[in-house]
Amino acid sequence: MNPETRTLAVSALTRVEGEGALRVTLTGDTVHSAELNIYEPPRFFEAFLRGRAYTEPPDLTARVCGICPVAYQVSACNAIEQACGVSIDPELVALRRLLYCGEWIHSHVLHIYLLHAPDFLGYPDAIELAKESREFIERGLALKKAGNRLMEQLGGRAIHPINVRLGGFYSVPARDDLKPLAEMLRKAMDDALYTVAAVAEFDFPELEFDHELLALTDGDRYAIENGAISRSSGSPFAVDEFLDHVVESQVPHSTALHATLDGGRHLTGPMARYSLNSTALSPIARQAAAAAGLGAECRNPFRSIIVRAVEVVYAIEEALRLIAEYQQPSRPFVEVPARVGVGHGVSEAPRGLLYHRYEIDEDGLIKAATIVPPTSQNQAAIEHDMAQLVAGNLSLDDAALTSLCERSIRNYDPCISCSAHFLTLTVERR
Amino acid sequence: MSPKLLVVGIGNDFRRDDGVGLAVARRIAECNLPDVRVVNGITEPAALLDVWSGVARVVVVDAVTGANADPGRVRRWTGPDLENTAVVSSHALGLAQAIALGQALARMPDELVVFTVDVADTNHGIGLTPAVATAVPRLVDLIVDELSH
Numbered sequence: 001m002n003p004e005t006r007t008l009a010v011s012a013l014t015r016v017e018g019e020g021a022l023r024v025t026l027t028g029d030t031v032h033s034a035e036l037n038i039y040e041p042p043r044f045f046e047a048f049l050r051g052r053a054y055t056e057p058p059d060l061t062a063r064v065c066g067i068c069p070v071a072y073q074v075s076a077c078n079a080i081e082q083a084c085g086v087s088i089d090p091e092l093v094a095l096r097r098l099l100y101c102g103e104w105i106h107s108h109v110l111h112i113y114l115l116h117a118p119d120f121l122g123y124p125d126a127i128e129l130a131k132e133s134r135e136f137i138e139r140g141l142a143l144k145k146a147g148n149r150l151m152e153q154l155g156g157r158a159i160h161p162i163n164v165r166l167g168g169f170y171s172v173p174a175r176d177d178l179k180p181l182a183e184m185l186r187k188a189m190d191d192a193l194y195t196v197a198a199v200a201e202f203d204f205p206e207l208e209f210d211h212e213l214l215a216l217t218d219g220d221r222y223a224i225e226n227g228a229i230s231r232s233s234g235s236p237f238a239v240d241e242f243l244d245h246v247v248e249s250q251v252p253h254s255t256a257l258h259a260t261l262d263g264g265r266h267l268t269g270p271m272a273r274y275s276l277n278s279t280a281l282s283p284i285a286r287q288a289a290a291a292a293g294l295g296a297e298c299r300n301p302f303r304s305i306i307v308r309a310v311e312v313v314y315a316i317e318e319a320l321r322l323i324a325e326y327q328q329p330s331r332p333f334v335e336v337p338a339r340v341g342v343g344h345g346v347s348e349a350p351r352g353l354l355y356h357r358y359e360i361d362e363d364g365l366i367k368a369a370t371i372v373p374p375t376s377q378n379q380a381a382i383e384h385d386m387a388q389l390v391a392g393n394l395s396l397d398d399a400a401l402t403s404l405c406e407r408s409i410r411n412y413d414p415c416i417s418c419s420a421h422f423l424t425l426t427v428e429r430r
Numbered sequence: 431m432s433p434k435l436l437v438v439g440i441g442n443d444f445r446r447d448d449g450v451g452l453a454v455a456r457r458i459a460e461c462n463l464p465d466v467r468v469v470n471g472i473t474e475p476a477a478l479l480d481v482w483s484g485v486a487r488v489v490v491v492d493a494v495t496g497a498n499a500d501p502g503r504v505r506r507w508t509g510p511d512l513e514n515t516a517v518v519s520s521h522a523l524g525l526a527q528a529i530a531l532g533q534a535l536a537r538m539p540d541e542l543v544v545f546t547v548d549v550a551d552t553n554h555g556i557g558l559t560p561a562v563a564t565a566v567p568r569l570v571d572l573i574v575d576e577l578s579h
Contacts, residue, residue, distance in 0.1 A: 063444070066473045114476070127527065130534035138535060141476050148477070159473050 071349030083343025105147030113140025146188035168333030200292035213272035268352030338364035447549035475528035501550035502561035
């Protein structure tokens with residue numbers, strides 16, 4: 001046996017969303033490849049959407065993900081409403097934003113407490129962490145519940161909401177219906193601020209990435225349910241031109257498509273969003289970010305946990321503002337009559353920019369559909385980080401290096417699908 | 431106020447036999463049993479802890495797969511069997527994980543009974559395979575009986 005050839009495998013790692021593996025190959029000091037291998041079978045959403053009624057994508061695509069269904073619903077609505085030439089009432093847009101805040105809270109808190117924190121605190125999983133620090137996990141669960149309640153109230157249920165439709169909602173709450181939510185969110189704010197302070201105390205390995213950042217911006221507000229495309233170095237472009245710039249291609253080692261931005265590697269998600277929107281944070285969120293040591297930008301992927309915690313504070317503060325200003329809309333939805341054409345829609349899913357494109361034919365049926373999720377955009381960045389980390393830490397033994405690689409995957413909260421199972425990691429040294 | 435009895439169906443109707451837990455729970459709901467709450471569609475451990483905290487008796491119905499699966503076979507798990515046997519749920523949810531988390535946080539029901547059904551087909555599509563469909567009325571009877579004493 002060649003002593004320089006070693007293979008490490010980690011199975012039953014339950015802290016990523018989906019089924020994937022990672023393979024790193026190195027000879028001496030040279031890292032040949034770092035591949036994120038997604039082996040979940042393809043799901044064919046874009047294919048089976050063809051021929052469905054133009055009103056169906058919000059409900060059908062919500063099923064892509066059990067963690068971020070609202071993102072799919074909103075990007076789908078934005079795209080189809082654009083195709084049909086309809087703008088919805090500002091108060092309905094506000095309600096969409098409020099619903100989306102619930103999803104950000106729920107998704108980010110799940111990742112911070114149950115998936116990511118164990119890495120920093122030295123536990124194999126959240127269950128072992130809960131045994132030692134019951135109060136810490138209880139706090140996370142209480143905070144997550146605030147997001148779930150918000151989704152239940154506006155969406156009809158927390159998972160795969162059923163109250164969203166083209167043009168708005170099937171029914172809208174009365175002002176009084178939202179009062180208990182506001183009460184709950186005010187309490188949740190304490191937990192959210194505690195979370196930022198707690199995660200800011202963690203130890204963060206050194207790593208600065210140079211990926212180009214891609215996120216939405218929305219005037220003087222932090223972008224959530226819509227916005228204009230913004231990037232850290234190249235020229236911004238219109239949403240309609242998304243597919244001219246963000247190009248997906250197949251790679252042999254993955255069933256997920258890999259996307260590039262103008263041919264280069266890019267990153268979307270909390271760090272991109274924060275870095276391009278930090279001046280638009282609300283006062284409490286901005287203060288919390290500063291106290292946690294975040295600058296105007298964040299380019300250390302391990303610190304993404306702080307950015308998520310700050311975004312939870314923002315989502316709560318924003319939800320409270322939206323509830324305070326809420327007046328029951330005069331109509332729950334705007335009619336969206338079918339029209340032949342093409343529409344593009346974007347929104348900021350918890351994991352990053354989510355793009356939808358639909359082509360509607362003369363019968364009001366979907367002729368073509370394209371969905372570009374955040375994780376397919378981030379794969380190249382994840383692989384690049386991995387290669388850098390391995391190259392910079394060759395002196396570590398295989399176990400320590402493996403652990404560092406696993407952690408670097410979780411920095412990006414990759415949503416391989418909504419059916420989280422396990423991730424197998426292989427480091428091959430030649 | 432929490433109900434004294436709770437039935438939780440776990441699964442996905444769009445993955446064929448994976449929907450068996452939901453099918454059973456829907457049938458239980460139709461029975462309108464007194465003091466029995468029925469919850470369907472939970473997809474994560476934390477939500478499970480929320481619904482079962484403070485409830486006296488909880489029955490969970492889930493689909494299981496495995497090399498030795500015998501489609502339609504119904505098994506009842508309780509007490510130490512649940513903790514010591516690897517009840518491999520077909521779900522991301524990870525029932526075992528929810529139980530472990532619930533124990534760590536002292537958020538378990540007073541009594542937890544899990545019924546599992548071995549399944550044959552969890553590919554995309556709706557409807558149960560015949561062997562699994564025949565388990566539904568048997569399991570409904572078992573659960574109604576379970577809840578009556």
